[in-house]
Amino acid sequence: xxxxxxxxxxxxxxxxxxxxxxxxxxxxxxxxxxxxxxxxxxxxxxxxxxxxxxxxxxxxxxxxxxxxxxxxxxxxxxxxxxxxxxxxxxxxxxxxxxxxxxxxxxxxxxxxxxxxxxxxxxxxxxxxxxxxxxxxxxxxxxxxxxxxxxxxxxxxxxxxxxxxxxxxxxxxxxxxxxxxxxxxxxxxxxxxxxxxxxxxxxxxxxxxxxxxxxxxxxxxxxxxxxxxxxxxxxxxxxxxxxxxxxxxxxxxxxxxxxxxxxxxxxxxxxxxxxxxxxxxxxxxxxxxxxxxxxxxxxxxxxxxxxxxxxxxxxxxxxxxxxxxxxxxxxxxxxxxxxxxxxxxxxxxxxxxxxxxxxxxx
Numbered sequence: 408x409x410x411x412x413x414x415x416x417x418x419x420x421x422x423x424x425x426x427x428x429x430x431x432x433x434x435x436x437x438x439x440x441x442x443x444x445x446x447x448x449x450x451x452x453x454x455x456x457x458x459x460x461x462x463x464x465x466x467x468x469x470x471x472x473x474x475x476x477x478x479x480x481x482x483x484x485x486x487x488x489x490x491x492x493x494x495x496x497x498x499x500x501x502x503x504x505x506x507x508x509x510x511x512x513x514x515x516x517x518x519x520x521x522x523x524x525x526x527x528x529x530x531x532x533x534x535x536x537x538x539x540x541x542x543x544x545x546x547x548x549x550x551x552x553x554x555x556x557x558x559x560x561x562x563x564x565x566x567x568x569x570x571x572x573x574x575x576x577x578x579x580x581x582x583x584x585x586x587x588x589x590x591x592x593x594x595x596x597x598x599x600x601x602x603x604x605x606x607x608x609x610x611x612x613x614x615x616x617x618x619x620x621x622x623x624x625x626x627x628x629x630x631x632x633x634x635x636x637x638x639x640x641x642x643x644x645x646x647x648x649x650x651x652x653x654x655x656x657x658x659x660x661x662x663x664x665x666x667x668x669x670x671x672x673x674x675x676x677x678x679x680x681x682x683x684x685x686x687x688x689x690x691x692x693x694x695x696x697x698x699x700x701x702x703x704x705x706x707x708x709x710x711x712x713x714x715x716x717x718x719x720x721x722x723x724x725x726x727x728x729x730x731x732x733x734x735x736x737x738x739x740x741x742x743x744x745x746x747x748x749x750x751x752x753x754x755x756x757x758x759x760x761x762x763x764x765x766x767x768x
Contacts, residue, residue: 447678447681447682448682448690448694450678450681451675451678451679451681451682451691451694451698452694452697452698452701454671454674454675454678455675455678455695455698456698456701456702456705457671458671458672458675459539459543459702459706460539460702460705460706460709461668461671462479462531462534462668463534463539463706463710465479465664465665465668466479466531466534466535467534467535471661471664472655472661473661473665474535475648475651475652476528476531476532476534476535477528477532477640477643477644477647477648478644478648478652479531479665479668480524480527480528480531480640481637481640481641481644482665482668482669483527483668483669483672483673484524484527484633484634484636484637484640485637486666486669486670486672486673487629487633487669487672487673487676488633488634488637490673491626491629491630491633492630494626495626495630501626502626503626503627503630503631504622504623504624504627506621507621507631511615511619511621512631515611515614515615515619515621516615516631516632516635517635518607518611519608519611519612519615519632519635520631520632520633520634520635520636520638520639521635521636521639522604522605522607522608522611523604523608523632523636524635524636524637524639524640525600525601525604525639526601526604526605526608527601527636528601528640528643529597529598529600529601529604530542530597530598530601530605532597533594533595533597533598533601535594536591536593536594536597537590537591537594537595537598537712538589538706538710538712538713538714539702539703539706539710539713540702540703540704540706540707540713540715540719541583541584541587541590541594541713541719542594542598543699543702543703543706544580544583544584544587544703544719544722544723544726545580545583545584545595545598545599545602546598546601546602546699547576547579547580547583547699547723547726547727547729547730548576548577548580548599548602548726549602549605549606549730550572550573550576550729550730550733551573551576551577552602552603552605552606553606553609553610554569554573554733555573555606556606556607556610557610557613560610560614562610562613562614568736569733569736572729572732572733572736573729573733575725575726575728575729575732576726576729576730576733578722578725578726579722579723579724579725579726579727579728579729580722580726581722582718582721582722582725583718583719583720583721583722583723583726584722585718585722586716586717586718586719586720586721586722587716587719588714588716589712589714624680624683625676625677625679625680625683626677626680629676679691682694692734692738696727696730696731696734699727700727703715703720703723
């Protein structure tokens with residue numbers, strides 16, 4: 408009997424030690440996963456804000472002497488197209504989502520690529536005429552443009568709540584603009600054109616997902632869209648910038664800087680893929696708001712043409728509060744839609760990139 412009791416005690420102690428060991432391993436695994444997640448988020452914020460500063464410096468710096476936003480954006484798209492092909496078809500590190508047809512490419516991907524090209528081209532051009540911080544403040548009007556176009560396309564429903572949110576955002580942007588000391592209206596027109604282009608791109612994305620049922624992860628999206636955007640940029644580049652670039656001397660002496668700039672752009676898009684894969688829609692949106700504030704505040708330290716005022720910051724804070732309310736509303740709507748449409752055993756990990764897609768501007 409004593410031997411049996413002693414063996415039971417030993418077995419009990421072994422069981423507890425194994426349980427404690429498993430708990431410790433789970434805790435270490437959870438902490439490691441949390442660390443990796445925060446690392447990806449910080450990487451995204453750093454790359455996203457850093458790319459904006461990098462683009463501004465390349466376009467406006469006298470040392471680089473490359474005031475060609477169309478040429479810079481075209482270079483980004485060509486570089487992205489080549490790297491996507493290398494990573495998906497040659498090295499096969501990433502997989503391209505299936506389901507793309509010629510009809511979908513012509514009716515959806517080409518319009519998305521054209522609007523993406525327009526967004527980047529006009530947004531980068533705006534940096535030649537205005538400060539980074541003010542350009543960022545004007546971009547806060549984006550949800551208003553997306554909502555208005557969404558209502559026109561039958562994708563959104565007008566409601567008192569959304570009308571209030573749109574009014575708050577618009578009021579905040581107006582206050583921020585009123586506080587701007589040196590408004591250049593040419594830059595404002597370019598930036599608003601970029602905002603409209605991005606809103607149209609998001610609308611086409613939503614049509615692609617909702618009406619055609621195609622879901623693409625960010626790598627697949629870049630694989631299909633980048634070549635199309637490059638073609639759309641190449642045609643105006645021939646007429647608007649090619650002769651200027653050829654006549655203004657050997658800009659290719661800074662090819663290393665331009666290659667690094669293009670590489671950073673691709674790394675930014677890749678970081679979006681990593682953040683979305685390891686977190687949620689809420690996380691990427693919160694990170695986006697943090698990035699916006701980082702850009703506004705840090706640009707005042709980096710660039711001489713940036714002079715922030717109290718009215719600037721107050722108006723931008725109001726606009727960001729409206730953007731946060733808009734994001735919250737969209738997240739609740741998407742969550743309820745997922746619950747309604749969810750089917751048992753559906754393990755798809757593709758992401759409907761309607762609101763998550765990030766650009767390099």
